[in-house]
Amino acid sequence: MSRLPFYLLVGVLFLAGVAMTLHRHYQLEVPWTPGEQRQVWEVEAQVNFTALGEPVLVDMALPSSQEGFRLLTEHTASPGFGLSFIEKDEARRAQWSIREASGSQQLYYTAQVLRAPSNPPPRLASPPPQRDIVWERPYDTAAAQLIERAWSRSADPFTFARELLHDFDEERQGENARLLLTQFERTPLLVRLLNQADVRAREVSGLRLEDGRRRQSLSSWVQVFDGEQWALFDPATGAQGRPDNLLIWEGNGQAVLEVEGGTNSRVNFSMIARNQPAAAAVRNQLADDTLLNFSIHSLPLEEQALFQTILLIPIGALVVVLLRILVGIKTSGTFMPVLIALAFIQTSLATGLIGFLLVVSVGLVIRSYLSYLNLLLVARVTAVIITVIGIISVFSVLAYRFGLNAGLTITFFPMIILAWTIERMSILWEEEGPKEVLIQGGGSLFTAVLAFLAMNNPWVRHITFNFLGVQLILMALILMIGNYTGYRLLELRRFKPVTEE
Amino acid sequence: MGEWTTPGKLSAKGIIGMNRRNIRYIGRYNNRRLYPLVDDKLQTKLLAERYEITTPALIGTVSTQFGVKRLGELLAPQSGFVIKPAKGSGGKGILVVDRVEGGDYIKPSGARMSLSDVERHVSNILSGLYSLGGAPDVALVEALINFDESLSAYTYEGVPDIRVIVFKGYPVMAMMRLSTAASDGKANLHQGAVGVGLDIATGTAIRGVQFDRTRHDHPDTGHELISLAIPDWPTLLLLAAGCYEMTGLGYLGTDMVLDRDQGPMLLELNARPGLAIQMANGEGLRRRLDLVEAQPEGVSPEERVAFSRRHFARRSELATAAGA
Numbered sequence: 001m002s003r004l005p006f007y008l009l010v011g012v013l014f015l016a017g018v019a020m021t022l023h024r025h026y027q028l029e030v031p032w033t034p035g036e037q038r039q040v041w042e043v044e045a046q047v048n049f050t051a052l053g054e055p056v057l058v059d060m061a062l063p064s065s066q067e068g069f070r071l072l073t074e075h076t077a078s079p080g081f082g083l084s085f086i087e088k089d090e091a092r093r094a095q096w097s098i099r100e101a102s103g104s105q106q107l108y109y110t111a112q113v114l115r116a117p118s119n120p121p122p123r124l125a126s127p128p129p130q131r132d133i134v135w136e137r138p139y140d141t142a143a144a145q146l147i148e149r150a151w152s153r154s155a156d157p158f159t160f161a162r163e164l165l166h167d168f169d170e171e172r173q174g175e176n177a178r179l180l181l182t183q184f185e186r187t188p189l190l191v192r193l194l195n196q197a198d199v200r201a202r203e204v205s206g207l208r209l210e211d212g213r214r215r216q217s218l219s220s221w222v223q224v225f226d227g228e229q230w231a232l233f234d235p236a237t238g239a240q241g242r243p244d245n246l247l248i249w250e251g252n253g254q255a256v257l258e259v260e261g262g263t264n265s266r267v268n269f270s271m272i273a274r275n276q277p278a279a280a281a282v283r284n285q286l287a288d289d290t291l292l293n294f295s296i297h298s299l300p301l302e303e304q305a306l307f308q309t310i311l312l313i314p315i316g317a318l319v320v321v322l323l324r325i326l327v328g329i330k331t332s333g334t335f336m337p338v339l340i341a342l343a344f345i346q347t348s349l350a351t352g353l354i355g356f357l358l359v360v361s362v363g364l365v366i367r368s369y370l371s372y373l374n375l376l377l378v379a380r381v382t383a384v385i386i387t388v389i390g391i392i393s394v395f396s397v398l399a400y401r402f403g404l405n406a407g408l409t410i411t412f413f414p415m416i417i418l419a420w421t422i423e424r425m426s427i428l429w430e431e432e433g434p435k436e437v438l439i440q441g442g443g444s445l446f447t448a449v450l451a452f453l454a455m456n457n458p459w460v461r462h463i464t465f466n467f468l469g470v471q472l473i474l475m476a477l478i479l480m481i482g483n484y485t486g487y488r489l490l491e492l493r494r495f496k497p498v499t500e501e
Numbered sequence: 502m503g504e505w506t507t508p509g510k511l512s513a514k515g516i517i518g519m520n521r522r523n524i525r526y527i528g529r530y531n532n533r534r535l536y537p538l539v540d541d542k543l544q545t546k547l548l549a550e551r552y553e554i555t556t557p558a559l560i561g562t563v564s565t566q567f568g569v570k571r572l573g574e575l576l577a578p579q580s581g582f583v584i585k586p587a588k589g590s591g592g593k594g595i596l597v598v599d600r601v602e603g604g605d606y607i608k609p610s611g612a613r614m615s616l617s618d619v620e621r622h623v624s625n626i627l628s629g630l631y632s633l634g635g636a637p638d639v640a641l642v643e644a645l646i647n648f649d650e651s652l653s654a655y656t657y658e659g660v661p662d663i664r665v666i667v668f669k670g671y672p673v674m675a676m677m678r679l680s681t682a683a684s685d686g687k688a689n690l691h692q693g694a695v696g697v698g699l700d701i702a703t704g705t706a707i708r709g710v711q712f713d714r715t716r717h718d719h720p721d722t723g724h725e726l727i728s729l730a731i732p733d734w735p736t737l738l739l740l741a742a743g744c745y746e747m748t749g750l751g752y753l754g755t756d757m758v759l760d761r762d763q764g765p766m767l768l769e770l771n772a773r774p775g776l777a778i779q780m781a782n783g784e785g786l787r788r789r790l791d792l793v794e795a796q797p798e799g800v801s802p803e804e805r806v807a808f809s810r811r812h813f814a815r816r817s818e819l820a821t822a823a824g825a
Contacts, residue, residue: 374621377628485521492505497715499510
């Protein structure tokens with residue numbers, strides 16, 4: 001009998017689990033520990049304009065995931081307007097439309113953006129097509145002189161841009177620069193000059209994220225392409241590089257906002273930063289529609305919360321497997337300790353233990369009376385179930401009267417399991433005496449406490465819920481343990497006398 | 502080291518652990534399909550009759566709650582009897598009644614039961630209290646075994662039985678289980694019965710254990726265990742070996758009793774025999790099982806018994822211990 005297929009299966013499960021887990025971590029940025037804080041920015045764009053009583057079309061640029069930031073969710077509020085998101089040439093835009101509107105209008109767009117320092121820059125977009133630049137006199141000579149001066153002192157597109165921007169510095173700007181600035185806006189002018197010198201460049205709009213700021217507007221930046229990569233320049237200071245808190249809102253050299261059928265249009269921004277546990281930040285992630293993201297994290301939050309518990313059960317079961325196969329602890333009912341441990345999660349450990357012992361011991365006393373009544377098994381267990389419910393109700397009421405609110409959580413115990421536990425313990429007591437009841441009851445409780453500690457560990461909860469691949473790894477592990485033919489820990493004690501001679 | 506030993510030492514002794522037993526022997530040699538033959542004592546009994554293997558006489562069965570009411574009638578002519586669940590496990594639910602006194606049923610421990618106590622017990626059996634998974638069950642009423650007086654000094658109350666592990670038809674290890682006060686007349690080691698390892702060649706005692714610890718005498722009668730020798734040993738081994746053909750189970754625990762009149766009888770079979778027998782013998786099963794695994798199939802029971810007696814002979818440790 002070849003075991004090869006078995007080991008292949010275990011290997012495949014294990015590798016698939018590891019691959020899924022690593023994918024979640026590296027591709028989707030799910031952190032390994034739950035404590036890691038991530039900064040999530042909530043940015044709201046408010047579009048204001050005055051409608052002229054005719055069809056209105058509002059076209060606004062939208063940010064996308066980019067270097068340093070990951071777009072989580074986005075919402076819009078625009079009563080009465082039709083809305084569509086358009087993605088074209090790597091630019092995302094929102095278009096609001098309405099047949100007729102008049103007076104002051106407000107449209108809202110909110111995006112949740114996760115600060116993700118390791119988010120890679122997007123693939124390099126093809127640089128914008130070169131346009132023919134035509135200057136009017138006397139600006140043509142001013143431009144030519146500026147370009148020549150910067151050109152002679154530079155080596156490549158980036159240094160050229162730096163030198164050019166230098167000449168537009170407030171303190172150092174010469175005649176030529178001042179002349180051009182009277183006629184042109186600073187940023188389009190710079191882009192124009194760069195283009196004239198055959199340097200690919202464009203104007204982009206970014207938002208500086210500062211916590212709690214309102215009524216902010218976008219700032220213009222010059223993006224220069226050197227044939228391989230982009231670099232960002234601050235047109236005011238000439239500084240190269242992207243500030244950490246700059247969110248590029250529009251990165252394709254297009255207009256940020258275009259309004260047809262309205263006047264006085266403007267957009268301003270308000271933003272707040274929240275530090276969220278990484279797990280929560282992950283949960284808010286847009287459920288991308290790729291197959292790999294086909295997961296329980298796309299379910300509604302309520303169902304997800306349910307799954308958070310369900311996904312812990314394999315951990316509890318693993319504890320049982322380890323304790324029974326590797327240690328050799330006896331429990332009453334194979335997986336009863338897992339269910340008790342689940343109840344402990346709701347009740348907290350101390351309350352749970354006290355509650356469990358109270359219910360079971362009172363149950364045992366009542367069950368010993370039931371055994372005199374000579375009932376059929378099913379009827380007797382049912383009677384025990386009702387008794388357990390009675391005990392739990394009485395304890396809840398008593399706890400409440402004495403002001404012990406923790407006592408109320410006793411209702412989380414699985415009553416039918418408790419009833420069967422009582423029934424089994426009672427039979428065990430009659431047949432094998434109180435010692436065996438203590439061994440098995442103690443073993444069950446010990447297992448339940450260990451399972452509880454494992455399942456209640458924040459890190460374990462985080463890992464099991466966020467990395468579904470872990471379930472496959474657990475499966476592989478349990479299959480391997482199911483193959484273990486070695487000694488159990490307690491057998492080393494049990495068989496000790498044999499080795500003594 | 503204290504209470505603990507190391508895996509290396511156990512392995513050197515050839516001790517088999519629970520996990521190895523489950524995977525390597527029970528999982529591999531015991532086909533699940535055949536389990537009902539041994540898990541249901543009624544089926545075992547009927548099968549044994551076909552294979553001419555002697556078992557205790559069946560007084561009757563109770564299979565319905567309605568039938569419980571007629572239990573009194575069934576038991577009236579009996580002076581002693583055993584009631585057991587057909588699908589019980591681990592000796593659970595076995596009620597031994599030694600004698601009847603003035604309408605009361607006396608257990609070997611001297612405890613008295615009224616008819617309604619016995620009826621309740623039977624009713625519990627029927628509703629599946631003692632069967633695996635709580636499935637409805639049948640109660641068997643069997644004749645009490647008139648056990649061989651020569652062994653009475655070695656036991657307290659109940660009937661001593663002999664457990665023989667039969668692997669692929671070869672008797673590989675044997676022990677006698679002596680009931681004690683602690684085990685309430687039952688011959689289950691985990692309930693406190695004394696296990697005495699028996700030499701496969703001769704049927705004489707090798708060493709004794711109670712609660713997994715070595716013993717040289719019976720805790721209640723005080724009788725030393727060294728002189729224990731099973732009469733009619735070859736017949737008993739042959740009976741045990743024949744259970745392989747009867748059930749087809751490769752790793753089998755056979756529980757035999759010695760009846761005064763009828764000699765060795767098969768009491769019940771167990772498809773998941775425990776490992777305490779290694780303690781009673783002071784030796785692991787591993788070497789013997791490996792040897793048997795290397796033997797060809799299709800050997801007759803007589804030859805298998807002869808093989809085992811030749812290869813698995815042991816000298817008593819009790820003798821050397823007593824001599825020292």
